[in-house]
Amino acid sequence: MRKKRGKLVVRHGPMWSDKTTWLIAQMADLPSLAFKPSIDNRYTDKAVLRSHTGAEEEAVLVDKHKPKLLWDKVKSGRVDRVIIDETNFFDDRLIKVINKIISSGIDVFAAGLLLDSDRKEFGPTKKLSRMADEVIEGRARCDFRYANGFCLSPAKYTFAKAKKSGQLVVGAADLYGAACEEHYHLLHVTKEKNGQWLNRLRLPKRVKLTAEVKTYLTNLKLPYLRRPLKFSESRFPRIEVGADTMRVGKTTAVKVLGQELKSRGLPVKVSFEDWRHNPHLTKSYKDSSLAILNSQKWFAKRKYEQLHLGAKKAIWIQDVHPEMDFCYALTNLILGRMTLKHFKDYAEYFYSFDWAHLPAADALLYLTASDEVVIARAKKNLRPFETIENDYFIVMKRVNQAWLAGTKYLLDVVVMPVNTDNFNFATSKGAKQKLAKKVLKKLAELGWRY
Numbered sequence: 001m002r003k004k005r006g007k008l009v010v011r012h013g014p015m016w017s018d019k020t021t022w023l024i025a026q027m028a029d030l031p032s033l034a035f036k037p038s039i040d041n042r043y044t045d046k047a048v049l050r051s052h053t054g055a056e057e058e059a060v061l062v063d064k065h066k067p068k069l070l071w072d073k074v075k076s077g078r079v080d081r082v083i084i085d086e087t088n089f090f091d092d093r094l095i096k097v098i099n100k101i102i103s104s105g106i107d108v109f110a111a112g113l114l115l116d117s118d119r120k121e122f123g124p125t126k127k128l129s130r131m132a133d134e135v136i137e138g139r140a141r142c143d144f145r146y147a148n149g150f151c152l153s154p155a156k157y158t159f160a161k162a163k164k165s166g167q168l169v170v171g172a173a174d175l176y177g178a179a180c181e182e183h184y185h186l187l188h189v190t191k192e193k194n195g196q197w198l199n200r201l202r203l204p205k206r207v208k209l210t211a212e213v214k215t216y217l218t219n220l221k222l223p224y225l226r227r228p229l230k231f232s233e234s235r236f237p238r239i240e241v242g243a244d245t246m247r248v249g250k251t252t253a254v255k256v257l258g259q260e261l262k263s264r265g266l267p268v269k270v271s272f273e274d275w276r277h278n279p280h281l282t283k284s285y286k287d288s289s290l291a292i293l294n295s296q297k298w299f300a301k302r303k304y305e306q307l308h309l310g311a312k313k314a315i316w317i318q319d320v321h322p323e324m325d326f327c328y329a330l331t332n333l334i335l336g337r338m339t340l341k342h343f344k345d346y347a348e349y350f351y352s353f354d355w356a357h358l359p360a361a362d363a364l365l366y367l368t369a370s371d372e373v374v375i376a377r378a379k380k381n382l383r384p385f386e387t388i389e390n391d392y393f394i395v396m397k398r399v400n401q402a403w404l405a406g407t408k409y410l411l412d413v414v415v416m417p418v419n420t421d422n423f424n425f426a427t428s429k430g431a432k433q434k435l436a437k438k439v440l441k442k443l444a445e446l447g448w449r450y
């Protein structure tokens with residue numbers, strides 16, 4: 001005899017948290033009917049539930065956009081328990097269908113991902129968890145490996161091992177892994193993907209790389225891996241500001257953002273790029289590779305000190321993140337302003353700092369502008385000692401963008417388009433407020449509600 005009302009039990013967790021194994025175990029003692037969305041053909045095309053460990057049970061494939069078919073099957077059969085796998089792939093109509101099934105006195109056991117690999121809500125799983133009678137939070141093993149073995153912290157996130165084209169990309173071990181809070185940021189991008197930055201670098205045709213430089217760059221890793229701090233309401237967020245190039249309004253954005261946040265009563269500490277104290281900077285514009293090397297080394301060291309210091313009791317805003325410093329140097333190598341020998345020296349120096357133990361920005365504000373705006377702004381705002389041609393800015397933009405393409409999977413980035421005519425932080429009140437609003441919105445998404 002059927003109950004008046006069935007119950008809903010939901011298990012969610014990252015990939016590799018034994019969700020399907022758990023579902024299969026629920027099928028052991030009662031006449032059950034199992035469903036899964038037809039998008040999922042990772043292990044088999046047969047209509048079965050198949051766990052990562054290889055256990056199998058028969059299942060009905062349902063078009064992910066037609067969860068109603070699930071109800072049609074249930075009401076025409078003799079079933080005491082309904083099993084649903086991969087709830088994340090269905091749309092919200094699944095909720096209604098599940099309500100119908102429960103109302104008819106049948107228990108439903110459902111499992112799926114709560115979050116996709118970008119840690120965004122994935123399908124109706126969260127809503128199902130809220131209405132469930134029982135929720136089980138599955139955890140997997142973190143894929144991060146220390147020298148002496150795997151990380152032992154429970155993994156609650158799925159990370160992507162390769163760039164994917166959208167949320168609904170089905171994949172298994174080749175594409176996804178599981179990570180704990182601390183290591184998600186370190187794992188959520190592949191080594192290959194980091195290495196593919198050279199393909200993403202769309203240099204102007206007139207810029208030619210020597211064969212030697214090209215070979216070197218093919219193996220060069222761009223810097224991404226600083227350590228993200230755990231979110232806590234009791235600490236203040238760290239914001240860093242970068243841009244396509246110099247002269248697009250970074251420093252102004254830093255000032256304006258600082259003022260706007262202060263005017264809202266928030267404690268703020270701003271850390272500017274310390275170019276005024278760099279004894280090598282003026283010389284470096286006279287096209288001496290050695291002077292550029294010295295100047296870039298000075299910036300790397302200074303930036304390390306600034307980041308190390310940070311701010312404890314205020315929102316901290318850093319003008320120019322160290323990876324952008326690295327991109328400056330790289331631009332000089334690509335344009336032949338810095339010799340390969342000097343750049344290697346620089347890269348070795350840069351990586352000799354213990355960046356991996358410095359906190360990454362909680363949010364990176366990144367200013368971007370069209371090539372025309374970049375050039376127009378560059379010409380307008382030159383410091384007296386700067387003698388630079390257009391290519392310098394265009395190449396710098398390409399390098400920074402190549403870096404950003406690999407970084408936006410690791411960091412929370414706020415991209416701010418800059419336009420000389422109608423969007424000027426320095427003068428427009430509206431623009432100032434928009435900038436602050438965008439950053440505050442990102443911080444709120446991350447958990448800081450000011």
Ligand SMILES: [Zn+2]
Pocket residue numbers: 142143144151152153179180181182183
């Ligand atoms: Zn871990």
